[in-house]
Amino acid sequence: MSFVVGPFVALCDICQKPCLATVHGSYLEPDDENGPERYLRLASCQECGRGILLTQGVEETMDSRELTPPAVAWPDTTGSVGARVPAPLRREYEQARTCYQARAYTAVAVMVRRTLEGVCAEEGVKRRTLRQSLDTLQEDGKIDKRLVEWAAELRVLGNEGAHYTGSQVSPEDARDALNLAQAFLDYMYTFSTQFEEFKSRRAKRHRKES
């Protein structure tokens, strides 16, 4: 088995593409009741410098030990939002996720509502109700109509979740609210930004060609 380490190719969450990762240190986790032997490698993206934790399994055959291709263990990109989401909004959303993991479902609804209010505030939209603010975002062409419909359908984001009613938010409704918040942030800050960047690259290319 080779102990020469890296650089590895890893999918960087910030760069949103496979990048070379420099390895700064490795730890071989022993094979025990917690799982099979594997390497944990602290690395950094050569493009943007962000830290990455890679895991690499060890596969034993009759006469050799092979390392499996490295996988990104952290940052956890499942359910988390892109790095382009403004930090204050990411904090709100991360709290919503934490509440969900802690099964505090009513608190999830409150945090998701705060996240959506935060998006409106970041975009300079402040109307009397959340619904009106979301409508304005849509009229300005900043979000998709389906996201506004989705938000309107989630009653837990309205009075049911935000104010004391004596009833609790169900796990399903909390999950729906969390999914909406994720889709919302990704649309606003990942999809839209990447699309704008694509358009400006294309325009530049056209100018060069003409």
Ligand SMILES: [Zn+2]
């Ligand atoms: Zn990167």
